[in-house]
Amino acid sequence: MSRNFIIKISLWTTEILLNAKRVQFINKSYYDYFIHSKSVSHSLCGDALRVRKVNTYLKIIDMLMDIYKKYPNAVNQTPACWWQISKEGFGVVLSIQAIKSPKIKYEMVKRFFGEGYWHITWQHATTLKLKWRLSRRYLKLKSLLKYKT
Secondary structure: OOHHHHHHHHHHHHHHHHHOOOOOOOOOOOOOOOOOOOOHHHHOOHHHHHHHHHHHHHHHHHHHHHHHHHOHHHHHOOHHHHHHHHHHHHHHHHHHHHOOOHHHHHHHHHHHHHOOHHHHHHHHOOOHHHHHHHHHHHHHHHHHHHOOO
């Protein structure tokens, strides 16, 4: 099973929840996660893993935005949807900060700001705590754009 498939299932669940008339919680496990020791997604390390995380978070943000554009009424009635986007964006920020290579870090920050992901993340941060956590990292992220190759 590919990682793309897992992301699609997760977002498909988000889409179902936005359209559901009722939802019920059942305290019983119907899924068990298995980590294969030779899995590519679990064998990366260092900056390769962090770049993969950044790209995955950005892909999730794109997919969520597409779903939310499709169901604006349901999303507007569910503030957690907006929080979900900013939480994914905060994951990008933390992953970028963990990158060791200045060149790779620069490329990821350039993409994050250049493609408007910072704006999307900030715009959708609905809690004071998340706004605070993002604002504390903003200047440091922006300063990374001054990297010279």
